[in-house]
Amino acid sequence: MTLLDTVRPSIRDGDVTVLVAGVGTLGASGILKALRQTDAFDAHIVGVDANPNARGFSLVDTAATVSQEEPGALVAEIHEIAWTENVDVIFPLGTEYLRPLSESKPTFESEGIRVMVADPRALAIARDTGRLYGELVKQGHPATPEFYRVSTHDEFVDAVHALGYPDRCVCFKPPIGTDLSCLHILDPEINRFNALLNKQSNSIRTTLDGVLPAFAETTEFPDLIVTEDLRGEKYSVDALVRTEDEPILVTRLHTETDENRSFTGTVEEDFELMEYSREICDLIGVEYNATLRFKRGVDGTPKLLGVHPRISKSITACVGAGANIPALSVQYALGHELPDVDVEWGTHVTRDWQDVFYGPDREPSTI
Structure with missing residues (x-):
């Protein structure tokens, strides 16, 4: 075209x-x-x-x-x-x-x-976890997890041990991208046989000894982010960020996920997560839709996993709770004044599959 x-x-x-x-x-x-x-x-x-x-x-x-x-x-x-x-x-x-x-x-x-x-600068920061965390460090933001950005074998090993391995689990992933399927967890107590037969959702559990031989085969060590392993509750914050008004923020607790295709969760009002999200979006310069992922640390403090500079795949949880963020986002884009949003906090949601059918002589359809 x-x-x-x-x-x-x-x-x-x-x-x-x-x-x-x-x-x-x-x-x-x-x-x-x-x-x-x-x-x-x-x-x-x-x-x-x-x-x-x-x-x-x-x-x-x-x-x-x-x-x-x-x-x-x-x-x-x-x-x-x-x-x-x-x-x-x-x-x-x-x-x-x-x-x-x-x-x-x-x-x-x-x-x-x-x-x-959002503009290219905001996208670049949100897509690069290392750069994102670096911006949070400059502000001394409490949502910053313990992390190291490494690019050599020795830096990787030093970072893993600095974060407490083998007494603690440690995570690592490429810095570019927000897909948690790229996340790996170093777990010294992993049952290798059980891990082979029971895939862990959105992660691969292994040990330091298990990954070093693979890295030794590479001609150039990859750029990685090594972080603490957060074992607390997982949250999402769906944001509609406006340049001249307060963002619309809806917080959700994830209780169960399955490869991002189905999940159960609850829309919960969490003022701390809202404030953190407001600050982080302002720091990055995000506009329109963003999804912020958090997990709580051992002391209960929310730590940022990452920022998706787009609308969430599971935004319908907010829609079902009274916040039609997709429609509100279009209204904002058109310059319309937005109505007050009355979120029904405590709404529980379960999302599962939907089938689409294709026939040789018909348009795609659903049931």
Whole structure:
């Protein structure tokens, strides 16, 4: 696709046209449904994804497949779709859309198309855990976990021991990215046989002796973040960050997760987590949606695991508790005054699978 030089068509009466980028992302179906549940606007949804069988295509008004081989080409394709469909707001769900859309945001917004993504600097800090923690250290923020950024074999071993191994478990992961599936836990008391037969959710448990031979095989030692292992309760804070107003914040306790595809949890009011999240978002410079992950340390202090500079895959937990953050985010992007949000604290949520069916002679459908 190429950029169009024609005049944009007229706006549909009563509609807000939202281009949702990444409708094949886990959790997309709930977000798409949330956009239709609001009384604030009638959503005409344009769904975009690289996968022609993306699960969210069954829930949109207009579907379009894009390539992701090169960011410039991706932006050009989205631009043409946005222009043709008279899009008001671009709402990225997939991480792969964030940086290209952030860097091209001035072009879109000069044409009246709002792009719901933070600026490139904020994205860079949020995506790099080492840099994020470094910014927190500068502020002396209490949510900073014990950590080391290492890039050699000796630095790695020294950091692991400095954090208390083998008397304590220690974690490590690449600094770039927020996917907890890349997290590894060094556990000196691990039962190797049991670990083989019972996969630990979102982590791989091993020992220091178990990982050093693998590192010895590499020609260049990887850049890693080594942190304390936090064993307390896990929380998410869903944030809609506004530049000239207080953020909308909803805190959630995770009681059970399964590979990020299903979970149970409770929407709980936690003022300490809200304040920490407000400070961290302000420090990074995040705008629009962000998801902050915390775990409590042994003394009960919340420690930051990371910041996702996009809307959560499980944001429907907030929607079910009365905070339709997807719809509110679109309203904010359009410059509308937002209503007061009345969260029903204590709401318990269980999320599980949803099936999408494809037939040779029919559009995708759900039950």
